[in-house]
């Protein structure tokens with residue numbers, strides 16, 4: 001007799017549902033043969049590779065163990081000694097956690113009722129103790145985008161002595177036309193750091209590769225916190241192979257955008273409030289009591305999501321994941 005064990009749907013960490021393309025897997029397998037060798041003492045080749053791709057100088061890139069690793073170094077440099085770090089709430093958990101670890105004080109600013117970061121309130125929360133302000137676009141957990149013109153106006157309201165982090169972990173899911181021109185912004189605002197990661201659209205979450213783009217002086221201050229031999233050799237191999245498999249990566253992004261739109265539409269058809277998402281997840285805006293009911297139904301169907309006081313974040317998986325989510329949520333509204 002065979003027992004069927006459901007693997008469930010792992011939709012709580014905004015991972016993509018695909019493993020690396022075959023060419024990336026092959027490159028990684030080959031690289032394993034040199035696993036006895038240390039990587040570079042401090043990474044030089046990886047920032048060069050990313051800079052070449054972006055069309056900027058390597059001195060404007062700092063890499064880390066995921067965007068999380070880069071955030072750690074940013075808060076070590078700018079957020080220690082009781083410094084205030086202004087951020088939305090909810091936001092990516094790493095921001096409050098790492099700020100506290102570095103000895104800083106997170107200053108949480110509630111989202112608007114439509115799941116957007118309140119840029120006016122974020123600017124108003126800045127005091128003489130503020131050293132860092134964080135904005136995510138698309139935002140985690142709501143998927144909302146900060147319109148580039150609004151972000152540029154916001155930057156003008158922030159004193160040049162305060163570092164602003166624009167977290168673009170999900171930017172690869174955003175249509176080109178909707179993206180901020182970060183190099184134009186960086187030219188005007190040397191106090192800006194833009195964060196990116198290979199964990200999301202590029203599907204390399206296990207390998208921990210993220211980076212920040214910024215003015216050379218700021219990047220140098222962040223890089224001083226890098227751990228010697230801290231980036232694995234596989235990270236560089238995988239990024240290089242992903243860049244060479246760009247067409248495949250882009251095709252998957254297009255598939256996930258379709259799934260996301262189907263998930264969002266399906267949830268809205270069930271009468272739920274879901275902001276337009278520009279990332280690989282959808283956010284159900286719900287009062288806490290209703291969120292509890294929906295989360296319980298999802299858990300009962302072996303669907304793992306992340307719940308917040310104001311709703312539920314559901315990562316976009318494959319077609320069967322979307323079907324399963326819609327069926328479970330439907331069971332709670334009918």
Ligand code: PMP
Nearest residue numbers: 066067068092140169197199210
């Ligand atoms: N920023 C945001 C907005 C995120 O959602 C995440 C991961 N969930 C990260 C940064 C960190 O990603 P990683 O460390 O895997 O690069």
